[in-house]
Amino acid sequence: MNPGKFSRLITFLILIFFYIPIAVVVLFSFNASKSPVWVGFSLLWYKELFTNSYSIWKAFWNSIIVAISASFVATALGAFGAIGLYWGKFKGKDYIWIISYLPLIIPDIIIGVSLLIFFVFIKLRLSLFTIFIAHVTFSLPYALMIVFSRLQDFEYSIIEAAYDLGATEEIALFKVIIPISFPGILAAFFMSLTLSIDDFVITFFVAGPGSTTLPLKIYSMIRFGISPTINAISTLMLAGTIVISVFMRKYLKYIF
Amino acid sequence: MLGSNVEIKNISKFFGDFQALDNVSLQVKKGEFFSLLGPSGCGKTTLLRIIAGLEQPDSGDVLFDNKSVINIPANKREVNTIFQNYALFPHLTVFENVAFSLRLKKISETEIKERVEKLLYLVRLEEHKNKKPSQLSGGQRQRVAIARALANEPKVLLLDEPVSALDAKLRQELLVELDNLHDQVGITFIYVTHDQAEAISVSDHVAVMNNGKIIQTGTPYEIYESPANNFVATFIGETNLMKAEVRETNEEFVRVFAKGIGEFECYKDKEVKKGDKILLTLRPEKIKISSKPLEGLNSFHGIVEEEIYMGYQTKYFVKLDEGYILKIYKQHVNYLLDEKIIHWKDEVFVSWNPNDSFIIEVEEN
Amino acid sequence: MKYVSGYTLWLVIFFVIPLIIILSFSFLEKTPYGGVNFSFSLEGYKSLLTIGYLKVFWRTVWISIISTLITVLLALPAAYYIAKSKFKNLLLILVVIPFWTNSLIRIYAWIFVLGNNGIINQFLRFIGLIDSHIQFLYNPWAVILVLVYTYLPYAIIPLYASIERLDNSIFEAALDLGCSKRKAFFKVLIPNIKTGLITSIIFVLIPAMGSYAIPDLVGGVNSKMIGNEIARQLTTAKNWPAASAISSVLTLITLLGVILFVRNSKKEVLN
Numbered sequence: 104m105n106p107g108k109f110s111r112l113i114t115f116l117i118l119i120f121f122y123i124p125i126a127v128v129v130l131f132s133f134n135a136s137k138s139p140v141w142v143g144f145s146l147l148w149y150k151e152l153f154t155n156s157y158s159i160w161k162a163f164w165n166s167i168i169v170a171i172s173a174s175f176v177a178t179a180l181g182a183f184g185a186i187g188l189y190w191g192k193f194k195g196k197d198y199i200w201i202i203s204y205l206p207l208i209i210p211d212i213i214i215g216v217s218l219l220i221f222f223v224f225i226k227l228r229l230s231l232f233t234i235f236i237a238h239v240t241f242s243l244p245y246a247l248m249i250v251f252s253r254l255q256d257f258e259y260s261i262i263e264a265a266y267d268l269g270a271t272e273e274i275a276l277f278k279v280i281i282p283i284s285f286p287g288i289l290a291a292f293f294m295s296l297t298l299s300i301d302d303f304v305i306t307f308f309v310a311g312p313g314s315t316t317l318p319l320k321i322y323s324m325i326r327f328g329i330s331p332t333i334n335a336i337s338t339l340m341l342a343g344t345i346v347i348s349v350f351m352r353k354y355l356k357y358i359f
Numbered sequence: 360m361l362g363s364n365v366e367i368k369n370i371s372k373f374f375g376d377f378q379a380l381d382n383v384s385l386q387v388k389k390g391e392f393f394s395l396l397g398p399s400g401c402g403k404t405t406l407l408r409i410i411a412g413l414e415q416p417d418s419g420d421v422l423f424d425n426k427s428v429i430n431i432p433a434n435k436r437e438v439n440t441i442f443q444n445y446a447l448f449p450h451l452t453v454f455e456n457v458a459f460s461l462r463l464k465k466i467s468e469t470e471i472k473e474r475v476e477k478l479l480y481l482v483r484l485e486e487h488k489n490k491k492p493s494q495l496s497g498g499q500r501q502r503v504a505i506a507r508a509l510a511n512e513p514k515v516l517l518l519d520e521p522v523s524a525l526d527a528k529l530r531q532e533l534l535v536e537l538d539n540l541h542d543q544v545g546i547t548f549i550y551v552t553h554d555q556a557e558a559i560s561v562s563d564h565v566a567v568m569n570n571g572k573i574i575q576t577g578t579p580y581e582i583y584e585s586p587a588n589n590f591v592a593t594f595i596g597e598t599n600l601m602k603a604e605v606r607e608t609n610e611e612f613v614r615v616f617a618k619g620i621g622e623f624e625c626y627k628d629k630e631v632k633k634g635d636k637i638l639l640t641l642r643p644e645k646i647k648i649s650s651k652p653l654e655g656l657n658s659f660h661g662i663v664e665e666e667i668y669m670g671y672q673t674k675y676f677v678k679l680d681e682g683y684i685l686k687i688y689k690q691h692v693n694y695l696l697d698e699k700i701i702h703w704k705d706e707v708f709v710s711w712n713p714n715d716s717f718i719i720e721v722e723e724n
Numbered sequence: 725m726k727y728v729s730g731y732t733l734w735l736v737i738f739f740v741i742p743l744i745i746i747l748s749f750s751f752l753e754k755t756p757y758g759g760v761n762f763s764f765s766l767e768g769y770k771s772l773l774t775i776g777y778l779k780v781f782w783r784t785v786w787i788s789i790i791s792t793l794i795t796v797l798l799a800l801p802a803a804y805y806i807a808k809s810k811f812k813n814l815l816l817i818l819v820v821i822p823f824w825t826n827s828l829i830r831i832y833a834w835i836f837v838l839g840n841n842g843i844i845n846q847f848l849r850f851i852g853l854i855d856s857h858i859q860f861l862y863n864p865w866a867v868i869l870v871l872v873y874t875y876l877p878y879a880i881i882p883l884y885a886s887i888e889r890l891d892n893s894i895f896e897a898a899l900d901l902g903c904s905k906r907k908a909f910f911k912v913l914i915p916n917i918k919t920g921l922i923t924s925i926i927f928v929l930i931p932a933m934g935s936y937a938i939p940d941l942v943g944g945v946n947s948k949m950i951g952n953e954i955a956r957q958l959t960t961a962k963n964w965p966a967a968s969a970i971s972s973v974l975t976l977i978t979l980l981g982v983i984l985f986v987r988n989s990k991k992e993v994l995n
Contacts, residue, residue: 107905109801110801110802110804110805111805113798113801113802113805114801114802114805114806114815117798117802117876117880118815118818120873120876121818121819121822121873121876121877122818122822123837124830124833124834124836124837124873125822125825125829125830125833127833127836127837127843128829128832128833128836131836131843138841138846139836139841139842139843139846140843140846140847140850179730180730180731180734181731183727183728183730183731184727184728184730184731184732186727187726187727187728187729187731188728190727191727191728199728199731199732202732202735202736202739202740203735205739206735206739208926208930208978208979208982209743209930209934209975209978209979210930210931210933210934210951210974210975210978211931211934211936212934212935212936212951212954212955212971212974213743213746213934213971213974213975214739214742216746216954216958216967216968216971217739217742217743217745217746217971218738218742219958220742220745220746220749220964220967220968221738221741221742221745223758223759224745236738237738239734239738240734240735240738240739243731243734243735244735247731257449258444258446260442260443260444260446261446261448263411263413263433263440263442263446264440264442264446264447264448265448265459266413266432266433266434267411267413267433267434267438267439267440267508268434268439268459268460268463268507268508268510268511269434269435269460269463269464269511270434270459270463271434274463278459279448279450282448282450283448283449283450285450297824300826301824301826301827303827303828303937304934304936304937304951307936307937307955308955308958318826318827318828321826321828321829321832322828322937322941325828325831325832325835325941326941328839328841329832329835329836329839329841329842333832334836336829337826337829337832337833340825340826340829341821341825341829344821344824344825344826345821347824348817348820348821348824349817351820351824
């Protein structure tokens with residue numbers, strides 16, 4: 104059945120709706136004036152961003168540090184978790200699935216608030232480290248599910264075949280299980296990176312003084328009102344997103 | 360390579376409340392092609408997995424060459440398996456799949472290369488050695504699985520429905536190949552299948568299983584020609600089952616009366632006496648169909664109810680005067696030169712040698 | 725089991741225990757500068773029963789439901805069109821790009837367009853149509869607009885995935901049996917993509933219920949949602965039991981909602 108005119112119209116309206124605001128933001132990042140009236144082309148705001156915005160770059164590097172370290176830990180723990188759930192026969196699997204699904208259906212703000220109260224309660228000073236813990240926590244279930252979904256493409260007999268051919272548990276793990284789940288592990292890593300770089304709400308609660316990440320910085324800049332520097336950051340981040348999206352396309356099927 | 364003889368002693372296995380295997384015992388001789396045949400859920404795959412060491416029985420023992428292997432884990436047993444879905448490693452090339460077990464041993468690279476290439480030659484995959492499993496056809500994948508399982512030089516090769524995923528024509532070809540391969544390597548093959556034609560055509564011995572028990576063990580000829588009971592008779596090939604009552608007996612034959620057919624003679628396969636209720640089997644290809652009655656045979660009159668032309672043979676369903684519908688397969692030796700070609704609605708006589716109908720079950724009076 | 729232990733331990737320590745802590749703190753007494761006294765009190769919950777809070781709860785629920793409805797109604801035809809389109813890979817990428825784009829940037833884009841100093845107001849001022857500005861933002865409808873904008877890709881993607889998996893011949897069978905296109909859509913498509921539909925509703929409704937940044941940045945005083953109230957209790961009011969109590973109630977509402985919703989939809993599928 105071919106889709107009708109109606110669904111085509113809706114789709115194109117949605118795409119226009121998606122891209123008009125973004126396009127306007129990108130266009131005005133090249134505006135020569137501070138106010139949003141087009142005066143002429145200029146790279147003024149990029150120059151400003153690259154030469155005169157120490158705090159933005161500090162926030163950027165904070166985001167990168169947290170994203171990479173949290174994604175490594177989340178991917179490693181999540182991948183081993185998925186392998187264990189796929190491979191092992193043990194009681195309590197259902198409970199592990201429940202605590203894996205819960206973070207996905209509980210609003211982000213609750214995770215942020217509960218972690219903040221938890222950190223204060225155990226007297227852990229808020230810093231990049233607490234942000235790192237929070238980011239690992241919310242990325243973990245995604246990492247687990249992505250790797251698990253990859254493993255489900257294979258029948259369990261592949262592990263039995265490895266044993267049958269003389270492999271020990273370690274050999275089956277390193278020569279068979281990890282290599283076959285590798286695309287899933289990679290997808291999980293990139294998913295965690297994106298989630299971490301994107302997160303605002305949870306980070307907002309668990310960040311301490313001096314541990315501002317890029318979304319927190321953008322948030323405080325937006326509160327001061329519109330500024331072409333934000334347009335310039337947005338344009339650069341958008342460019343990064345497009346590159347990552349195109350790259351991630353191959354792995355999308357493990358994410359949904 | 361040399362095979363082992365395999366002995367299964369009193370194996371039982373439960374999955375929760377379900378008894379998959381019920382005190383199963385059997386013996387497989389060294390170098391034999393042995394089939395485990397039965398419908399799905401009969402326990403044949405569980406038995407195979409217990410021999411492989413992938414499953415532990417609740418009780419009983421598995422012996423290779425009279426030594427118990429029950430405490431040897433799967434990765435140390437001298438047995439390899441060809442899995443139903445082949446379970447090839449998708450990230451490795453054909454060569455590396457076959458080399459997998461060799462690389463786990465301390466074997467030099469040149470010897471690995473030599474042995475893998477020999478195996479790939481054996482299964483005719485030399486040209487595909489650098490391909491990944493996803494680039495191969497179903498039949499090629501199966502051959503990789505065979506080469507991989509043989510690489511370790513096992514004494515016993517277990518095959519779990521290895522051709523069931525392939526289409527009918529390829530299935531026949533690969534079956535012949537497996538048979539040839541068995542002759543070449545000379546090790547013990549234990550073959551699990553639900554397809555009676557496969558089991559009969561390649562095996563030295565067949566064990567027919569149902570509901571976790573072995574019903575009958577024997578050569579394909581014995582299983583087909585003298586099935587032990589109703590289940591084996593109907594599971595292996597097709598047959599006419601008849602309920603009858605014993606009227607008279609002598610040394611070799613029994614005179615019986617079957618409702619829907621009448622009185623006739625059959626072979627005295629089991630000890631019976633007058634008045635016993637029995638179950639008889641008669642294979643459809645053993646029955647002759649003709650327009651005149653035949654001398655010296657059991658012969659009855661009937662009408663052709665249905666006629667199915669199959670090319671190499673015709674299947675007839677003949678309704679006897681007393682009501683029983685008999686299945687008859689007529690082989691076309693010289694179809695067009697037959698005295699009269701029999702068609703639908705024709706009046707016919709069906710005849711068979713008393714030797715060909717025999718008793719499979721007896722209910723004593 | 726050993727492979728799962730790191731994962732499980734982490735989630736128990738940093739997810740389950742903090743949840744238990746806020747649930748227990750919601751029943752304790754507050755101290756003036758944040759923190760709690762370890763004595764039982766229902767003050768945290770009592771403060772929720774004021775008119776002001778009930779209003780915020782009610783607003784959160786209706787804003788979330790309307791945003792979800794609009795989002796899913798838009799997502800359904802779009803997902804269907806993309807799944808059947810010749811250019812589905814390109815269209816999918818076009819949907820995924822906003823999905824991966826930083827959510828603050830997407831909020832900023834609307835402030836930049838519709839804000840009091842945004843381009844529309846600047847333009848209207850420039851051509852002399854108005855003197856100061858028209859206030860497009862800082863009301864519940866602005867919140868709904870940005871919620872729909874933010875979560876539309878979240879709704880399209882699971883719907884797309886479940887439509888794409890469907891065998892096209894079931895539509896041909898429906899048309900062959902004399903079904904109209906419109907009927908085939910409701911009688912054949914919808915029942916068969918139930919899981920995708922449930923997923924996309926959950927993907928939109930839950931973040932909407934817990935939204936903080938969107939009402940904070942584009943909502944006015946009369947469009948604050950529960951998320952903003954939790955943050956205010958925690959940071960400015962320093963009332964931990966109240967913040968914990970609101971959080972517990974919000975968690976309970978979403979969990980119950982999801983469980984009831986999923987269970988009911990399953991029943992319908994079975995019937």
